[in-house]
Amino acid sequence: MTKKQKKMRLRILISALLLAGMMAADRLFLLPAGVRLAGYLIPYFVIGYDILRKAVLGIRNRQVFDENFLMAVATVGALALGEYSEGVFVMLFYQVGELFQSYAVGKSRQSIAALMDIRPDYANLEQDGQVVQVDPEEIAPGTLILVRPGEKIPLDGVVEEGSGSLDTSALTGESLPRSVTVGESVISGCIDLDGVLRIRTTKEFGESTVSKILDLVENSSMKKARTENFITHFARYYTPIVCYCALALALIPPLFLGNWGDWIQRALIFLVVSCPCALVISIPLTFFGGIGGASQAGILVKGSNYLEALSKADTVVFDKTGTLTKGSFQVAQIAPVPGVEESQLLEWAALAESFSNHPISKSLKAAWGRQPDQSRVSQVEELAGLGVTAQVDGQSLALGNLRLMEKVGAQCPPERQEPGSRIHLALDGVYQGSILIADTLKPTAVAAISALKKLGVRQTVMLTGDSPAAAAAVAGELGLDSYHAQLLPAQKVERVEELLAQKPAGKTLAFVGDGINDAPVLSRADVGIAMGALGSDAAIEAADVVLMDDDPAKIALAIRICRKCMVIVWENIIFALGVKGVVLAAAALGLSNMWLAIFADVGVMVLAVLNSTRMLRVGKSK
Amino acid sequence: MKKTYKIEVDCANCAAKMEQAACRTPGVAAATVGFMAQKMSVTFEEGADPAAVMEQVVKNCKVVEDDCVIYI
Numbered sequence: 001m002t003k004k005q006k007k008m009r010l011r012i013l014i015s016a017l018l019l020a021g022m023m024a025a026d027r028l029f030l031l032p033a034g035v036r037l038a039g040y041l042i043p044y045f046v047i048g049y050d051i052l053r054k055a056v057l058g059i060r061n062r063q064v065f066d067e068n069f070l071m072a073v074a075t076v077g078a079l080a081l082g083e084y085s086e087g088v089f090v091m092l093f094y095q096v097g098e099l100f101q102s103y104a105v106g107k108s109r110q111s112i113a114a115l116m117d118i119r120p121d122y123a124n125l126e127q128d129g130q131v132v133q134v135d136p137e138e139i140a141p142g143t144l145i146l147v148r149p150g151e152k153i154p155l156d157g158v159v160e161e162g163s164g165s166l167d168t169s170a171l172t173g174e175s176l177p178r179s180v181t182v183g184e185s186v187i188s189g190c191i192d193l194d195g196v197l198r199i200r201t202t203k204e205f206g207e208s209t210v211s212k213i214l215d216l217v218e219n220s221s222m223k224k225a226r227t228e229n230f231i232t233h234f235a236r237y238y239t240p241i242v243c244y245c246a247l248a249l250a251l252i253p254p255l256f257l258g259n260w261g262d263w264i265q266r267a268l269i270f271l272v273v274s275c276p277c278a279l280v281i282s283i284p285l286t287f288f289g290g291i292g293g294a295s296q297a298g299i300l301v302k303g304s305n306y307l308e309a310l311s312k313a314d315t316v317v318f319d320k321t322g323t324l325t326k327g328s329f330q331v332a333q334i335a336p337v338p339g340v341e342e343s344q345l346l347e348w349a350a351l352a353e354s355f356s357n358h359p360i361s362k363s364l365k366a367a368w369g370r371q372p373d374q375s376r377v378s379q380v381e382e383l384a385g386l387g388v389t390a391q392v393d394g395q396s397l398a399l400g401n402l403r404l405m406e407k408v409g410a411q412c413p414p415e416r417q418e419p420g421s422r423i424h425l426a427l428d429g430v431y432q433g434s435i436l437i438a439d440t441l442k443p444t445a446v447a448a449i450s451a452l453k454k455l456g457v458r459q460t461v462m463l464t465g466d467s468p469a470a471a472a473a474v475a476g477e478l479g480l481d482s483y484h485a486q487l488l489p490a491q492k493v494e495r496v497e498e499l500l501a502q503k504p505a506g507k508t509l510a511f512v513g514d515g516i517n518d519a520p521v522l523s524r525a526d527v528g529i530a531m532g533a534l535g536s537d538a539a540i541e542a543a544d545v546v547l548m549d550d551d552p553a554k555i556a557l558a559i560r561i562c563r564k565c566m567v568i569v570w571e572n573i574i575f576a577l578g579v580k581g582v583v584l585a586a587a588a589l590g591l592s593n594m595w596l597a598i599f600a601d602v603g604v605m606v607l608a609v610l611n612s613t614r615m616l617r618v619g620k621s622k
Numbered sequence: 623m624k625k626t627y628k629i630e631v632d633c634a635n636c637a638a639k640m641e642q643a644a645c646r647t648p649g650v651a652a653a654t655v656g657f658m659a660q661k662m663s664v665t666f667e668e669g670a671d672p673a674a675v676m677e678q679v680v681k682n683c684k685v686v687e688d689d690c691v692i693y694i
Contacts, residue, residue, distance in 0.1 A: 101634075221659045
């Protein structure tokens, strides 16, 4: 609790004790009128002096529908009608509600700050064999810093010495440690688990990943959702309307029916219920919690408006390479002719490619898994557009496409339309078989698409610049609704515009890409989601939602979190307005009393705030 | 031009009122108050002097919410 809150707690306790004492005395003894009034006024002033002061200031500043003014009128009115204890109680409960609200908000803010506890406090510099701790902001790019086990990496950089594993969970929500070694780049905010690292920084602190992320999360609540703006708008009209109703209720019926005291009391109930606090505080709190909870799961939402939009996602459009697939080549199939072992074919291929660094060569070597013995290979010749020929163990080996097979006179099966590229192999002019190399699906891609379907996403579409055969294979395997292949970046935007025109009103379209070359599409979609954004500034800039790792399953999780947030928002709106409406109606008919009014004001606010705080835990329940 | 200021305000409704008050200030093109972030971001009209405009913004906010603080 802050100092302010502690002071308020003390005032509430003193006032409550005084009030209880006074009520007991009131029951037991027949007190003179003056003593009774004075006895109740003491706790009233203890608890309400600041409200009364603000009410007077409000009148002077012509802020009549200020909640302080309303509380002052309602309680003074109750006191004037002789309902001493009710008057004090209304003020007391109002202050309890305010204290609770300020405490809950403070707690939420703290727990979000704790979730985002990635800000490094210091960086270690080595000077004359001594380790000095320095503020990360003071370190220029190109400085060599030391990170010891258990410490946070303070700035983005490249490992110059040492190796170890990094805990990236604070950034990505991914619990598996990532291992790094010399020459690899590392990002700030990760925790070094073991091994001493010497890192050459590449960015200053303000430009480092950790600063960008903190900035993004802190400022995301500034972009307000439509529901949020609706509530502030609503509050602007709700309070004056209820107050005018109160005035009308106090003046008009008694002109005809008499019984002024009864009608004024009904009007005072209106004033107590007129405060829109429950909504005005709980709605932003819910969005704030949603953004915080999502960031804990490695999903950064750049504004409440995007959170609201993503909850209504109806069409999800994907980029293929790097989003649904790994974007790296792998051996997908080994097809030797009868009599040749798969491993034999792979060994030949790896040997022939042993001097090359082409992605395809790398994938062949990776599939074989051993270091090829280069002394067995000679006369390597790369033939552009065909493949490679070499002497392996004294035999002449040809590795490449069908044209190369024709050239060396090897008989081979006809070409097929298939995803990826097929590499054929011949030894001394005799065909030995082929290896299919293709981009592979991410392990969670299938589950990610079916999770989206389960959430009721109507359409899943894939846009790719790749060949129709490759696109068809991926789309078929994932069960996507449709795909468009061989698209240029500008054509992707056109396709997204077509889909935007087709979607039903009130629904949204989300585009998921890796953020590297699809910035125009990301900004054109209702919600642009960039994935694998760890370390990619361009993606963080262009997207509305940033997935810190490259797991497509996070998309469904993000939609679920957004939906839960919107459910809580609407629960609060309906609950608060419902209770207030019922109490107002009952008050007008004379069926309500001050206690119900207090519940409709403070009770509803407390319940709505408690409901909102459920959002803070959303990131943990994956 | 857009600038963000740190603020201190206790209640969410007051934050909403400050937002309105800031928006009404001459020289302010748009203003948003984030209650949870305790920040106010102000977009100034072209040619306006942010320092002078902010002084007025503070005055206007004090009228609607006496307790608020804006760090300029």
